[in-house]
Amino acid sequence: MATNFTVNGKAASTDAPPTTPLLWVIREGLKLTGTKFGCGTGLCGACMVHIDGKRAFSCQTQVSEVAGKSVTTIEGLSPDSSHPLQKAWLAEHVPQCGYCQSGQIMSAADLLSQKPKPTRDEIVEHMNTNICRCGTYQRIVRAIERAAGEA
Amino acid sequence: MNRPLKHLETKVSRRQVMVGAAGLSFAIALAGRAGASVLASARTGKELSPWVSIAPDGTISIVSAATEMGQGSMTSLPLILAEELDADWSKVKIVTAPPIEAIYGNPGFQGMMYTAGSNAVTSYYTPLRIFGAQVRRVLLDNAAKTLGVPVDELATEPSTVVHAKSGRRLSYGEIAATAQVPAQAPDIKPEQLKKAKDFRLITKDVMRVELPGKVNGTALYSIDLQVPNMLYGTVLRAPVEGSVPDKIADTEAKAIAGVVRVVRLPYGVGVLAETPWAAFDARRALTQSVTWSRTGTAWGFDSDKAIDRFAADAKNPARMSTEWSRIGDPRGAMPKAVSTMEAEYRCDYAYHAQMEPLNAIASVSPAGDAVEIWAGTQSQTTATEAPAKLLGIPKNKVKLHDMLMGGGFGRRGNRDVDFIIDAVLMSKEAGRPVKVIWTREDDIANGRFRPISAHAVKAGFDQSGKLTAWQHRIAVDRVGAYMDPVRYQMAGGKDFIAMLGADLKGYDVPHQLVEQLYRDTGVRTNPLRGISFLANRFATESFIDEIARKRGVDPLAYHLELLKGTPRAIKVVERVAQMAEWGKRREGRGLGFAYLDYSGSQVAGIAEISLNRASGEIKVHNFWCTIDCGVAVQPDNVIAQTESSIVYGLGVTLTELITIKNGVVEQSNFYDYHVPRMKDVPPMHIEVIQTDNHPTGAGQMATPLVAPAIAGAVAELTGVRLRHTPFLPERVKKALG
Numbered sequence: 001m002a003t004n005f006t007v008n009g010k011a012a013s014t015d016a017p018p019t020t021p022l023l024w025v026i027r028e029g030l031k032l033t034g035t036k037f038g039c040g041t042g043l044c045g046a047c048m049v050h051i052d053g054k055r056a057f058s059c060q061t062q063v064s065e066v067a068g069k070s071v072t073t074i075e076g077l078s079p080d081s082s083h084p085l086q087k088a089w090l091a092e093h094v095p096q097c098g099y100c101q102s103g104q105i106m107s108a109a110d111l112l113s114q115k116p117k118p119t120r121d122e123i124v125e126h127m128n129t130n131i132c133r134c135g136t137y138q139r140i141v142r143a144i145e146r147a148a149g150e151a
Numbered sequence: 152m153n154r155p156l157k158h159l160e161t162k163v164s165r166r167q168v169m170v171g172a173a174g175l176s177f178a179i180a181l182a183g184r185a186g187a188s189v190l191a192s193a194r195t196g197k198e199l200s201p202w203v204s205i206a207p208d209g210t211i212s213i214v215s216a217a218t219e220m221g222q223g224s225m226t227s228l229p230l231i232l233a234e235e236l237d238a239d240w241s242k243v244k245i246v247t248a249p250p251i252e253a254i255y256g257n258p259g260f261q262g263m264m265y266t267a268g269s270n271a272v273t274s275y276y277t278p279l280r281i282f283g284a285q286v287r288r289v290l291l292d293n294a295a296k297t298l299g300v301p302v303d304e305l306a307t308e309p310s311t312v313v314h315a316k317s318g319r320r321l322s323y324g325e326i327a328a329t330a331q332v333p334a335q336a337p338d339i340k341p342e343q344l345k346k347a348k349d350f351r352l353i354t355k356d357v358m359r360v361e362l363p364g365k366v367n368g369t370a371l372y373s374i375d376l377q378v379p380n381m382l383y384g385t386v387l388r389a390p391v392e393g394s395v396p397d398k399i400a401d402t403e404a405k406a407i408a409g410v411v412r413v414v415r416l417p418y419g420v421g422v423l424a425e426t427p428w429a430a431f432d433a434r435r436a437l438t439q440s441v442t443w444s445r446t447g448t449a450w451g452f453d454s455d456k457a458i459d460r461f462a463a464d465a466k467n468p469a470r471m472s473t474e475w476s477r478i479g480d481p482r483g484a485m486p487k488a489v490s491t492m493e494a495e496y497r498c499d500y501a502y503h504a505q506m507e508p509l510n511a512i513a514s515v516s517p518a519g520d521a522v523e524i525w526a527g528t529q530s531q532t533t534a535t536e537a538p539a540k541l542l543g544i545p546k547n548k549v550k551l552h553d554m555l556m557g558g559g560f561g562r563r564g565n566r567d568v569d570f571i572i573d574a575v576l577m578s579k580e581a582g583r584p585v586k587v588i589w590t591r592e593d594d595i596a597n598g599r600f601r602p603i604s605a606h607a608v609k610a611g612f613d614q615s616g617k618l619t620a621w622q623h624r625i626a627v628d629r630v631g632a633y634m635d636p637v638r639y640q641m642a643g644g645k646d647f648i649a650m651l652g653a654d655l656k657g658y659d660v661p662h663q664l665v666e667q668l669y670r671d672t673g674v675r676t677n678p679l680r681g682i683s684f685l686a687n688r689f690a691t692e693s694f695i696d697e698i699a700r701k702r703g704v705d706p707l708a709y710h711l712e713l714l715k716g717t718p719r720a721i722k723v724v725e726r727v728a729q730m731a732e733w734g735k736r737r738e739g740r741g742l743g744f745a746y747l748d749y750s751g752s753q754v755a756g757i758a759e760i761s762l763n764r765a766s767g768e769i770k771v772h773n774f775w776c777t778i779d780c781g782v783a784v785q786p787d788n789v790i791a792q793t794e795s796s797i798v799y800g801l802g803v804t805l806t807e808l809i810t811i812k813n814g815v816v817e818q819s820n821f822y823d824y825h826v827p828r829m830k831d832v833p834p835m836h837i838e839v840i841q842t843d844n845h846p847t848g849a850g851q852m853a854t855p856l857v858a859p860a861i862a863g864a865v866a867e868l869t870g871v872r873l874r875h876t877p878f879l880p881e882r883v884k885k886a887l888g
Contacts, residue, residue, distance in 0.1 A: 020428045028427050033375035034368015038506050039591040043821035074368035086366040097221030098365030099506040099557030127829045133506045133558050134221050135798025137829045
């Protein structure tokens with residue numbers, strides 16, 4: 001049975017079994033590969049997307065759970081890398097290997113949508129869900145503060 | 152032989168200027184000529200291709216010979232060439248190098264294409280500058296002819312030749328359109344290269360070329376690709392290296408919708424499926440359904456017991472060792488010492504934890520006589536040689552697409568490229584392209600770890616208390632012989648990956664002996680960021696700190712005394728001391744210091760910590776670091792790499808631990824292998840000290856500073872010495888007593 005939902009504003013559908021992690025449907029089915037596979041257990045945040053505007057681990061979300069819902073991936077955050085966080089990420093030269101950064105940006109976007117001017121402690125608390133093995137954390141904090149300041 | 156330049160085939164319809172490798176000949180691609188673009192080789196007659204091509208529209212394509220794992224070489228190497236070429240950086244396009252060692256080989260690895268050891272900029276710096284200067288010279292000569300003026304009246308601005316007298320200008324694209332190229336590359340002497348004051352790119356920060364794609368999801372890693380008619384593959388590997396599958400009960404796995412086949416592999420069991428979820432489900436179903444042979448060395452191996460054994464052996468002079476390095480006459484000097492000190496240190500296994508689980512795509516041709524591979528690799532050489540050997544085909548029948556890597560840290564350069572061979576074997580079985588994806592659990596269970604090591608260190612002092620004799624005995628699991636037997640043989644059977652950094656480079660200690668107790672546990676090992684400096688400097692820097700404290704001398708001052716003959720070292724040490732306000736007391740906090748000469752790069756670090764005595768938890772409040780890596784080609788990237796190195800060091804120092812029980816890895820995901828998160832990372836204060844020395848590495852230099860700096864800080868605060876990384880809370884509590 002097909003699951004119907006919306007991804008980045010467009011109708012999407014999959015025949016994957018209902019228990020299939022949304023992550024794999026997004027990546028391999030819809031070919032939106034900006035969302036990454038890191039741990040498969042909701043421990044690293046590389047797979048972070050927004051579901052109805054709130055962040056979620058797509059590796060921990062069964063595709064049946066998003067039926068009728070709206071999913072946003074990094075590709076849908078802005079059409080042209082113009083989201084304040086994307087601009088700030090480049091201004092601070094945040095990414096190194098870059099693999100975790102889609103998830104980091106999606107987590108940060110969720111934070112700023114709830115709290116446009118977060119304190120540093122609030123940033124750290126919120127972003128602790130996301131691992132960056134290259135250790136770009138200091139620059140991530142700076143980029144979030146920059147984006148919050150410019151928004 | 153002249154061969155078509157396949158990787159530039161989109162550009163060869165127009166006249167172009169191309170330059171080959173060191174001292175090589177030039178050739179020009181002429182529109183309409185059969186084979187389009189040809190290059191004559193002055194050296195080997197092997198297939199060659201250029202470093203640079205300039206199209207008439209001014210686009211300058213520069214080849215990047217190193218692979219990109221986040222360290223920035225994809226930008227900094229072409230930028231070095233662009234500097235001497237005086238290229239307009241905005242017109243530069245980066246092309247990844249095909250696996251042709253004769254041209255693109257890393258001089259730092261005997262010509263193997265290998266991105267490791269933080270040596271890409273170090274090794275390629277001078278050749279790339281000369282190549283750039285050669286192309287510029289050819290452009291100048293052509294412009295002189297076109298303009299009818301002497302070449303020494305010409306100068307260049309970015310991508311433009313300028314004749315100041317007449318005000319005439321020619322763009323590089325215009326020149327390239329009609330350029331004649333000499334048979335011999337112009338001779339460029341080092342003194343003809345640009346002076347540092349004239350640099351437009353080197354030492355000036357530019358945006359790394361691949362960063363824009365890393366904030367919008369378009370950057371491509373091999374795990375992101377799909378090729379037509381592709382299957383998905385997963386592999387259940389033997390729990391212990393060297394074991395093979397015995398009985399495979401695959402009924403349940405095969406019954407899963409989408410599963411195509413279950414395949415017996417030499418080292419495991421593979422699943423081929425139409426969807427990734429089917430492949431993962433079947434892989435899970437197989438976990439308890441395969442029995443394994445008891446072949447393999449590591450059965451019965453227990454890392455906790457092994458480290459005790461290693462430590463006892465390192466301490467026991469009767470245990471055989473081989474001399475690794477010697478300065479002066481340590482065997483004569485040690486017995487003459489008026490007093491001595493001894494200490495022991497230990498390091499456990501640790502895991503790379505690159506964020507992209509290992510994966511690769513392979514497409515073996517139906518006849519089995521060629522293969523196309525998509526993978527993130529630190530070595531284009533091993534990534535093509537190993538599949539060629541496996542399939543029994545020439546290396547040039549392996550077409551490699553080297554993709555961005557979601558982290559490397561030393562995991563992706565092993566000679567047998569396990570993660571690529573998976574895909575090759577599975578594609579051969581399937582007769583279709585296959586993308587093999589490891590789960591995180593696979594990535595840990597089949598990790599190739601930093602080795603365990605135990606260190607017995609002894610210092611001898613003369614009448615005046617001067618440190619005159621030094622002995623460092625290391626019992627360490629072998630790395631080189633396992634991870635790359637070819638390089639190990641080339642190195643004369645010396646295990647550099649386990650042993651470098653164990654002496655006291657830069658220190659005024661006249662008699663030094665480093666000894667190796669070679670151990671082969673059968674455990675999979677690899678270099679890991681910081682490589683052997685990680686363990687060996689933990690031991691040596693901690694011991695110097697101990698010596699200073701025992702003698703009632705400030706550890707940093709003691710370092711300065713020992714480093715008095717090494718001015719560059721003194722500068723990084725004094726500056727980091729200033730930055731951290733070393734000597735200023737902080738209530739409830741301790742400061743600790745470490746210095747390191749890592750392949751020529753001078754680094755010094757200071758950690759500020761506090762300690763929860765009840766829980767044994769160490770909190771790091773600040774980390775200061777100075778780095779002099781000579782000419783910092785991209786200074787902000789040197790800072791970024793140093794931040795990264797420190798965070799990596801925090802993990803392996805405080806929380807990251809791999810244990811092995813009966814040959815099997817006990818950890819399985821990020822809930823029991825704890826890498827640093829944002830909460831764990833202190834403010835890092837980093838200063839790059841630019842000097843005019845030849846550039847040296849920046850990618851991992853600070854990692855080995857972290858453990859000895861934190862251990863020193865704990866000693867400062869408590870008087871207790873931590874001797875065993877990682878400094879897990881229970882170990883700290885035990886040490887505190």
